[in-house]
Amino acid sequence: MFRFMLSMSRPGYLKCFLAMASWAALAASAQPVTLVDENQRVTVLTRPAERVVTIPLPVAAMLMTVDGSSRRLVGMNSVSKSAIKEGILKKIFPASLEIRSDVAGDGFMPNVETLLEARPDLVLQWGDRGQDVIEPMTRLGIPVATLKYGSIEGVHAWLRLMGKALGRDGNADRIIRWSNAVLADMRRRTNPIPETEKPRVVYFLRFLSGMQVAGRSTNQDFDIHVAGGKNPAEGLSDFKLVNMEQILSWDPEVILLNNFEAGLTPRDIYSNPLFSSVSAVKHRRVYKMPLGGYRWDAPSHESPLNWEWLAMILHPQRFDLPLRDRITEAYSMIYNYTPSADDLDRVLRIDINEQSAHYERLKQ
């Protein structure tokens, strides 16, 4: 059924009707759907959404995940698309490469006329970036549900909202249950670790053009703590530009590199003479973050895999998880896709990270 619908590139009236009919049957009800988002905005759809546009970055991948298909995603942010192209989603949802990615411009501002062309019956947009990015759409009568950036609880709320909007609550709940289970398990294991044994971890959101680190109240800070690390930059809030001397006085034991700067690899740190006395460099513990269904840096439905990966990196003695099998299981569950050994190498960035300590365990 899925394959059949995926293969429909340009549905004619009949195909459209068939698809609608089958979806109505699948969704079990064509009842009106009432969505209450995190900002308490109420959106009523006459039936589960059929054509969704997503503007926040991680949400395109999450929507396809919850739906198990790229069929109902009709528009996204260009940066969402680059994550699909760079990551594994292009193999899981090949049709997603055809989806238009011109519906929003700089600063998540919707291009309303392009957006109208996509004929969405629901748009997902950030809810904490002011009314200016929402009102141009509501004024034209386009239903908009908003999301708040933030923690893993936020991600769960998004998943729940998308599950409801698509009539796929079951899929959303399954992912949330898994995520909560991994989170509880991680906390149970990392909480007893004495503070003195938690490594100092610095995450670089930018490195090639000025060093920006993640301070408190960022997702990276949350992930570092879940996986049993300390963030020496937590005195700063959000992402802040710092200089070399500050890094040296923090002396991080592990350095995490972002997925946004494509050319950035641990070699950039290892070969920099100013870093040579930093603990993370002495012990070869600089890592590029993995990139799966979405960039693992950001909060997403794949965050549980990131916590497990990070725990293995931060505490090689305490955590010896079969991570490759975990990823395979998770991908079968959330994408109904079995990744090949090559896929896993690419997600874990084996070629980039294999020079770093403790990474041989992540190889096949």
Place this chain on the structure above:
Amino acid sequence: MSTGIKGVLSNRLSIASGWSPWLFLPMLLLLSALAALGTGRFAISPDKVFGILASQVVPLDVFWTETEARVVMLARLPRILMAIIVGGGLAMAGAALQGIFRNPLADPQIVGVSAGAAFGGVLALLLFPSSVLVMLSAFLFGMIALGVVYWFSHAGGRSLVLMLVLAGVVVGALFGALVSLITYLADPQDELPAIVFWLMGSFATASYEKVATVAIPVLAGGMLMYLMRFRINVMSLGDEDAGTLGISVQRSRWMVLAGVTAITAATVAVAGVIGWVGLVIPHAARMMTGADHRTLLPVSALLGAIYMLIIDSIARSATAMEIPIGILTAIIGAPVFIVLLKRNKLGGWHGD
């Protein structure tokens, strides 16, 4: 009107002859540089800083760590040199521009060069992100901006100061819009942050390579302007007076502008657009020495270097995060500018 400025000029010259900034300012610059070398987020005691510095010329017993030596020699020193060169260059360029335009509000941004250089840099960041190309492109487009301004202001057959300023404003606005266009087109996840960081201006990525890149054009431009110091004096009397005194106003003005462009484009390329220095420092310098460009140009350069050095030391060591340099220069520059104007009633200038 012109007798007014001559009077002020000679008046100031006599004051200047009784007061010598030539010992005081270089000493102050040297002391600030030493103090800056001992300041930073990574604590290093002053004796170690001196030891590290001295060990570069005389053999010494090492009583500091390898890391401390790297911080002083590879992190602080290039950054301090860059701040000195950029601050000195911008202030000198501002002083020369104010002279040839006879306008106390002129600074390197007014001839459109900053915007042109900014566009060149941003374009390079978008197309081929390599630091060498970014600098070359910034420089190239700074020159192009000046060329367009030249062509514009010659449209009527001869070049008037008013046309020049108008052309500068128009060209600056055009390149400013092109910069906005590029930030709009840039990939918001990857390219845009790099562009925004570069545009905001910072010495955080200083290296000896960048010091060399900025030093050559700034020294060349500075030399050119210093050679023109007499002509700038004459041009500051006004075009007609200068013409009757037998200098080619047009050619001289464009030579000064070429020097200004070299300096501005080079500083924008390595440290982004840094405002206010070229505007405020020449006024402070003029209060010290008067409007004679023979002393005003070097004094502006020295003052600008000291000012930028102090500002950058604050930017890099006041808090755990870097404070953007443009914000500090504006916050400090704007009130200082007002105070200077109030206290001095445009000292060194006649009242037009």
